[in-house]
């Protein structure tokens with residue numbers, strides 16, 4: 385049976401749009417080196433259209449032209465394309481299991497290197513720093529926190545967050561098994577909570593692109609939560625190879641509920657530490 389005319393039109397429109405998105409991401413990659421070519425299409429598509437309208441444009445090719453000739457437009461698009469949503473002690477049970485199952489392993493190491501890949505504005509980094517401090521491990525840890533996006537890293541370095549978010553953060557902290565008083569970790573000033581500088585004493589913040597940059601150290605723990613969901617299978621496999629190269633033998637890969645190492649090309653190199661919270665240990 386022949387395809388209805390409206391369906392054909394729809395399909396052709398989507399094919400053309402996919403072609404234009406492909407050209408835009410290729411142009412961005414060649415000109416700026418940011419590689420969004422394998423980002424998953426629905427979220428990429430939504431974000432590109434948001435930027436097109438915000439720029440007062442009406443086509444993907446119009447955006448391509450502007451991005452290529454105006455680096456500031458590229459900066460704005462970069463902010464749209466990197467989804468920075470985060471919270472302190474986000475998904476609290478993840479931290480409960482981390483405390484229960486990973487902390488005892490870390491206690492056996494004289495020195496612990498941690499990598500937060502895709503750390504966004506730093507809430508996850510401060511959360512882990514607090515947890516490690518409460519477990520008496522912080523002083524022997526060196527934490528590297530990286531993101532593709534310079535603007536969010538700047539905020540992470542400052543460690544100043546809206547006071548309005550502290551209610552949710554405190555609830556998360558308690559549910560995550562925090563054994564202190566959350567408000568002691570920050571000073572409230574006007575509308576902001578300024579986190580204790582000692583929490584970032586052992587933290588190095590740096591720009592790193594998971595897609596194009598190489599491994600830069602060997603770690604005992606790699607956190608990468610809510611980042612891989614935006615990548616397609618090819619890119620996820622590539623990033624997983626990078627994590628494998630970056631992990632010491634018996635190192636921990638901490639992904640959280642939404643992501644998995646199963647079904648990737650490196651699945652057989654890991655065993656489960658906690659299947660539900662997707663905590664894995666490199667065993668090969």
Ligand SMILES: C[S@@+](CC[C@H](N)C(=O)[O-])C[C@H]1O[C@@H](n2cnc3c(N)ncnc32)[C@H](O)[C@@H]1O
Pocket residue numbers: 466467468469470471474501502503504505508530531532533536592593594595608609610611
């Ligand atoms: C949703 S946030 C996750 C923040 C935190 N890990 C959490 O779970 O709350 C995703 C972060 O991944 C970063 N990101 C996206 N693509 C990246 C890439 N290719 N390399 C490094 N970071 C990337 C984004 O800039 C964003 O800050």
